[in-house]
Amino acid sequence: MTLPQIFASRASRMTASEIRELLKLLDRPGLISFAGGIPDPALFPAQQFAAAFARGLAPDQQAQSLQYSVSEGYLPLREWIVGEMAKIGVPCSVDNILITSGSQQALDYLGKLFLSPGDTALVGWPTYLGALAAFNAYEPRYDQLSVTGNRTATSYATGAEAAGGQVKLAYLSADFANPTGETLDQQGRDALLDLAEELGCAVVEDAAYQSLRYDGEAVPPILATEIARKGSIEHCRTIFCGSFSKTLSPGLRLGWVVAAKPVISQLVLMKQAADLHTATLNQMAVHDVASRIFDSHVETLRGAYQHRRDVMLEALQIHMPESVTWTRPEGGMFIWLTLPAGINGAELLERSLDSVGVAFVPGVAFFADKSGGNTIRLSFSCSNEAQINQGIRLLGQVMRGA
Amino acid sequence: MTLPQIFASRASRMTASEIRELLKLLDRPGLISFAGGIPDPALFPAQQFAAAFARGLAPDQQAQSLQYSVSEGYLPLREWIVGEMAKIGVPCSVDNILITSGSQQALDYLGKLFLSPGDTALVGWPTYLGALAAFNAYEPRYDQLSVTGNRTATSYATGAEAAGGQVKLAYLSADFANPTGETLDQQGRDALLDLAEELGCAVVEDAAYQSLRYDGEAVPPILATEIARKGSIEHCRTIFCGSFSKTLSPGLRLGWVVAAKPVISQLVLMKQAADLHTATLNQMAVHDVASRIFDSHVETLRGAYQHRRDVMLEALQIHMPESVTWTRPEGGMFIWLTLPAGINGAELLERSLDSVGVAFVPGVAFFADKSGGNTIRLSFSCSNEAQINQGIRLLGQVMRGA
Numbered sequence: 115m116t117l118p119q120i121f122a123s124r125a126s127r128m129t130a131s132e133i134r135e136l137l138k139l140l141d142r143p144g145l146i147s148f149a150g151g152i153p154d155p156a157l158f159p160a161q162q163f164a165a166a167f168a169r170g171l172a173p174d175q176q177a178q179s180l181q182y183s184v185s186e187g188y189l190p191l192r193e194w195i196v197g198e199m200a201k202i203g204v205p206c207s208v209d210n211i212l213i214t215s216g217s218q219q220a221l222d223y224l225g226k227l228f229l230s231p232g233d234t235a236l237v238g239w240p241t242y243l244g245a246l247a248a249f250n251a252y253e254p255r256y257d258q259l260s261v262t263g264n265r266t267a268t269s270y271a272t273g274a275e276a277a278g279g280q281v282k283l284a285y286l287s288a289d290f291a292n293p294t295g296e297t298l299d300q301q302g303r304d305a306l307l308d309l310a311e312e313l314g315c316a317v318v319e320d321a322a323y324q325s326l327r328y329d330g331e332a333v334p335p336i337l338a339t340e341i342a343r344k345g346s347i348e349h350c351r352t353i354f355c356g357s358f359s360k361t362l363s364p365g366l367r368l369g370w371v372v373a374a375k376p377v378i379s380q381l382v383l384m385k386q387a388a389d390l391h392t393a394t395l396n397q398m399a400v401h402d403v404a405s406r407i408f409d410s411h412v413e414t415l416r417g418a419y420q421h422r423r424d425v426m427l428e429a430l431q432i433h434m435p436e437s438v439t440w441t442r443p444e445g446g447m448f449i450w451l452t453l454p455a456g457i458n459g460a461e462l463l464e465r466s467l468d469s470v471g472v473a474f475v476p477g478v479a480f481f482a483d484k485s486g487g488n489t490i491r492l493s494f495s496c497s498n499e500a501q502i503n504q505g506i507r508l509l510g511q512v513m514r515g516a
Numbered sequence: 517m518t519l520p521q522i523f524a525s526r527a528s529r530m531t532a533s534e535i536r537e538l539l540k541l542l543d544r545p546g547l548i549s550f551a552g553g554i555p556d557p558a559l560f561p562a563q564q565f566a567a568a569f570a571r572g573l574a575p576d577q578q579a580q581s582l583q584y585s586v587s588e589g590y591l592p593l594r595e596w597i598v599g600e601m602a603k604i605g606v607p608c609s610v611d612n613i614l615i616t617s618g619s620q621q622a623l624d625y626l627g628k629l630f631l632s633p634g635d636t637a638l639v640g641w642p643t644y645l646g647a648l649a650a651f652n653a654y655e656p657r658y659d660q661l662s663v664t665g666n667r668t669a670t671s672y673a674t675g676a677e678a679a680g681g682q683v684k685l686a687y688l689s690a691d692f693a694n695p696t697g698e699t700l701d702q703q704g705r706d707a708l709l710d711l712a713e714e715l716g717c718a719v720v721e722d723a724a725y726q727s728l729r730y731d732g733e734a735v736p737p738i739l740a741t742e743i744a745r746k747g748s749i750e751h752c753r754t755i756f757c758g759s760f761s762k763t764l765s766p767g768l769r770l771g772w773v774v775a776a777k778p779v780i781s782q783l784v785l786m787k788q789a790a791d792l793h794t795a796t797l798n799q800m801a802v803h804d805v806a807s808r809i810f811d812s813h814v815e816t817l818r819g820a821y822q823h824r825r826d827v828m829l830e831a832l833q834i835h836m837p838e839s840v841t842w843t844r845p846e847g848g849m850f851i852w853l854t855l856p857a858g859i860n861g862a863e864l865l866e867r868s869l870d871s872v873g874v875a876f877v878p879g880v881a882f883f884a885d886k887s888g889g890n891t892i893r894l895s896f897s898c899s900n901e902a903q904i905n906q907g908i909r910l911l912g913q914v915m916r917g918a
Contacts, residue, residue, distance in 0.1 A: 115716035117753055118778050120684050122632045122654070155579035163582065164573040167797075171566040177557035180565065180765040215617060215791045222790040226653065230524045247789035251628065252524070282522050314517035351519055363582035365796035376520050387649035388624040389617045393795055394767035395569075 123231075124251050142471070146505035148492040149473040151292055151447055153360055157418060159403055159411050163363065166402035170395050179395040185386040186378075187213025187370070188397035194405055195356070195370055202324075203338030204354065206347050210372055212381050215392045217322055217357040217369035221248035223384045224283065224318050224353060227377070229254045234279035240450075240480030240489070242292045242320060245285050255279045256482035259286060259306075281313045287320040288336055289327070290446025293480045293491040297444055303336050307343070310351055316377075317352040323446040325361050325412050328420035330444035337372065348374045358400055360447070361412055366396045419447065422494040425502045433510030447495040450477070452488060453513070459490040462512065470508035526653050544873070548907035550894040551875040553694055553849055555762055559820060561805055561813050565765065568804035572797050581797040587788040588780075589615025589772070590799035596807055597758070597772055604726075605740030606756065608749050612774055614783045617794045619724055619759040619771035623650035625786045626685065626720050626755060629779070631656045636681035642852075642882030642891070644694045644722060647687050657681045658884035661688060661708075683715045689722040690738055691729070692848025695882045695893040699846055705738045709745070712753055718779075719754040725848040727763050727814050730822035732846035739774065750776045760802055762849070763814055768798045821849065824896040827904045835912030849897040852879070854890060855915070861892040864914065872910035 170179045186192070192208040199206055214220045221244065229235060231253035237245065239258045246256075284306065288298040298306070310317045319336045334342075337352040344350060354372040362368075371381060385391065426449060430440055437454040453459065459476035466472045477489025494502060572581045588594070594610040601608055616622045623646065631637060633655035639647065641660045648658075686708065690700040700708070712719045721738045736744075739754040746752060756774040764770075773783060787793065828851060832842055839856040855861065861878035868874045879891025896904060 117718055117776065120682075120716065120718065121629055121782060122635075122684075124628065124632075150584075152584050155583050158578055158582045160573055160575070160578035160582060163578075164570060167569040167573060168566060171562055171569060173562070176560055176562035176565075178767075180560045180562060180767040181557050182552075182554050182761075182766045215795075218789075219791040226526065227523055230526075233524075244789070244792075251786065251789055280522075282524075314522065316519055316522065359584075364584045365580075365582040367791060367793070367795045374519065380523060384653065387620075387646070387653055389621040389769065389791075390646075391769070393617075393769045393798055396795055396798065 124253055145467075145471050145473055146497065146501050146508070147473040148494065148497065148505060149475050150496060151491075151493050152496060153364060153415075153447075154418070154496050157415055158363055159407060162403045162407055162411075163366075163399060166399040167395065169402060170398040175398070179398050181394065183391050183394040183397075185212075185382050185391045187211065187392060188394065188401060191397050191401040191404075192370075194401055195372070198408075199354075199372055202332075203334045204341060204347070204372060206372055209375055210347055210378055212371045212378050212385065213392050213397055214355075214369045214371060214385070215367040215389065216359055216364070217320060217355040218244055218248065219367075219385075220355040220369055220371045220381075221245050221285075221318070221320070222251070223371075223381050223388070224316070224355075225249040225252045225254075226384060227380055228282040228316055230282075232279045233282040236281060236284040236315070237482055238286055238291070238294075239483065240293055240477060240486055241285065241482070242287060243479050245318075245320065246482055249285070254282070257281070258483075259284050281315045283316040283318050284310055284313075285318040285320065287322065288324075289321065289333070290323040290443050290448070292323070292446070293448055293475070293477065294450040295441045295443025295446050295448040296450075297330075297333060298336075300333050300339070303333065303339050306336065307340055307352070315351070319352055319354045321354055322357040323360055324356070326416060326419060326447070327445035328416055328423060347372070350374055353377060358404070361408070361415065362400060362403060366393075366400060368392065368396060368400045416445075419495055422497065422499070422502060423449070425499050426492065426494040426506060429503050429506035433507045435510065435513050438513065447493050449492045449494065451490045451492060453490065455488050457513070458487050460487070462490065466509060466512045470512055472505045472508050472512070474509075526655055547869075547873050547875055548899065548903050548910070549875040550896065550899065550907060551877050552898060553893075553895050554898060555766060555817075555849075556820070556898050559817055560765055561809060564805045564809055564813075565768075565801060568801040569797065571804060572800040577800070581800050583796065585793050585796040585799075587614075587784050587793045589613065589794060590796065590803060593799050593803040593806075594772075596803055597774075600810075601756075601774055604734075605736045606743060606749070606774060608774055611777050612749055612780055614773045614780050614787065615794050615799055616757075616771045616773060616787070617769040617791065618761055618766070619722060619757040620646055620650065621769075621787075622757040622771055622773045622783075623647050623687075623720070623722070624653070625773075625783050625790070626718070626757075627651040627654045627656075628786060629782055630684040630718055632684075634681045635684040638683060638686040638717070639884055640688055640693070640696075641885065642695055642879060642888055643687065643884070644689060645881050647720075647722065648884055651687070656684070659683070660885075661686050683717045685718040685720050686712055686715075687720040687722065689724065690726075691723065691735070692725040692845050692850070694725070694848070695850055695877070695879065696852040697843045697845025697848050697850040698852070699732075699735060700738075702735055702741070705735065705741050708738065709742055709754070717753070721754055721756045723756055724759040725762055726758070728818060728821060728849070729847035730818055730825060749774070752776055755779060760806070763810070763817065764802060764805060768795075768802060770794065770798060770802045818847075821897060824899065824901070824904060825851070827901050828894065828896040828908060831905050831908035835909045837912065837915050840915065849895050851894045851896065853892045853894060855892065857890050859915070860889050862889070864892065868911060868914045872914055874907045874910050874914070876911075 229252035236259035357369040631654035638661035759771040
């Protein structure tokens with residue numbers, strides 16, 4: 115037999131990711147890209163990182179920073195995270211925290227921990243494409259976690275019976291979600307926790323964009339809401355996944371998980387078996403930079419991204435055909451457009467790239483059931499005011515078939 | 517239901533790792549430790565890394581080094597690896613290479629790619645504990661890959677029928693294996709490839725210690741042997757896992773996989789789903805340091821470790837009871853001791869820690885079938901001449917029951 119013939123079934127379930135193929139387009143000169151959900155590299159705290167890495171490699175640090183370390187993660191970084199979590203209503207200890215190589219790794223481990231083939235995962239229609247990619251390896255069925263956001267009524271179509279498996283987890287990004295930009299209000303978070311209790315499932319709260327709120331009032335994390343109900347994180351079924359990718363640097367691959375100790379214990383064993391630990395020096399450098407400038411740096415990011423969001427919302431108002439609607443996110447990096455039912459986002463992308471050189475992500479990529487053909491995701495994080503105005507104007511032209 | 521009740525079955529298969537627990541002992545003051553299989557931090561090329569990280573964070577590099585990057589890995593690093601692989605008889609292209617977060621991650625992904633519950637994995641009795649930990653998550657059965665090393669005859673007890681599953685992979689470290697220190701000779705490598713052809717399985721060649729040869733003649737990698745047979749890596753079933761952990765730094769978590777393109781394509785998709793990519797800056801820094809000093813640095817390491825091996829072998833000759841036998845490795849970090857059948861390595865460790873403060877790893881940890889109770893693993897990598905002489909003398913005392 116050839117090797118491909120003996121790949122485990124989970125291998126054949128993995129198909130080339132749309133986002134990955136799209137990222138390859140971004141090198142085209144002159145392209146205006148609203149595609150990537152990536153931070154603006156001009157805003158990286160690079161000088162601070164240069165100083166932090168130099169300190170981490172000083173003679174008295176190198177025996178630690180270049181050596182193997184514990185799977186749980188660098189203790190001072192976990193202590194810093196304990197302090198940050200307390201500020202958002204999540205009292206916990208370092209034993210409730212695992213450092214991961216980006217929150218993507220947390221999603222992979224949580225899929226591995228909770229999902230067996232045929233189990234059901236509830237996800238938004240649409241949801242973060244990377245969560246589907248991570249969970250797919252464990253061969254779940256998906257069912258729709260239906261949340262209508264931004265302070266309106268909330269409902270859930272669990273349909274677990276339709277999918278047929280036992281519901282093991284509900285995954286969502288509650289703040290400025292990728293791809294819709296929407297935020298789940300407090301009423302929705304309460305309803306979600308009620309649903310999770312009823313189903314006996316875990317809640318995976320992806321907080322990748324949580325720090326990037328530009329206006330409106332902060333809603334406590336789902337985990338904070340559950341702790342308020344139950345008195346201690348040890349009784350909670352919510353698992354909070356944090357990330358430094360949108361605030362400090364994605365390239366250093368640093369995220370964290372906050373959960374009850376039995377969950378963290380299992381994840382630590384998984385991490386030990388899967389890659390031993392996240393790079394020691396990177397953890398030390400991120401701790402160094404975060405403990406010095408995190409709040410002021412996030413303030414700078416908020417100012418820059420808020421302006422770009424405002425510019426894009428205004429440009430959409432001016433240039434979009436009347437038949438197009440979009441979300442008005444209070445933070446994050448994304449605006450989600452719904453086109454008239456007849457227009458296909460993937461076809462629109464092809465036309466847009468060919469005729470005006472504007473890139474975005476067709477919404478269909480974010481639907482586990484491959485619906486949502488008439489939606490697209492725009493990111494405003496990496497474009498300046500002129501690019502946003504010009505790009506949205508050109509996109510309007512393409513939509514009108516000009 | 518509580519969360520532990522809904523953990524997937526693979527979670528419950530993970531038990532606290534013996535090595536991890538042992539590493540916690542190493543902080544005890546005054547302890548002489550032959551336990552950890554870790555490089556000597558005094559030999560890290562830390563100054564070179566400090567300069568490389570500074571270059572990677574220079575103003576013209578930071579937009580790349582701190583940003584997301586492709587899952588395959590940093591292209592110049594893959595190009596450098598292509599050159600290194602050519603030197604050891606493995607002609608390949610960058611498309612045959614994936615950068616991983618240490619070779620431990622490669623083992624996890626290969627388990628995920630090849631093993632479904634009930635499949636059989638052939639491993640040495642004993643074998644690298646971390647390989648068992650990585651594969652365990654995918655719930656295989658194990659059967660014995662029996663290799664008698666160091667230029668003696670080689671035989672394999674496949675026993676796949678006894679284990680009952682289809683054999684999907686054979687895993688081994690062919691050079692200075694952890695834990696035995698033994699090397700598989702050319703005849704053995706040929707026999708292993710014949711066996712793999714017969715069984716239709718993959719061969720996972722863990723080359724973590726491959727650069728650290730102190731004497732004797734280098735044997736071409738199993739992958740080189742297979743390429744010589746078949747004319748191209750594209751027809752090979754051997755998958756080579758390399759690591760910078762023993763040569764440059766384990767804390768930076770950098771390894772690589774070399775295999776036929778269909779295997780690499782699947783592993784790239786897995787990596788994208790599991791953690792997107794290995795830290796960009798770390799890949800740039802390792803490429804920087806490796807392309808400047810790899811050969812000369814490895815030469816330095818060889819000199820230092822060879823001396824420690826020689827000291828330990830001589831001390832064993834002097835201080836061990838006649839009933840104890842041990843391997844004479846041509847490289848790596850380990851010597852493997854076989855005690856008289858009556859003596860239990862785990863009990864000996866307890867006595868040794870209590871009475872003389874000398875640590876090592878009981879061999880039972882490295883056996884999938886929990887046999888090997890009368891074996892122990894000694895590492896000479898992190899101890900100086902005086903510590904080795906004193907530690908082995910004390911260990912001899914404990915063995916004699918003094």
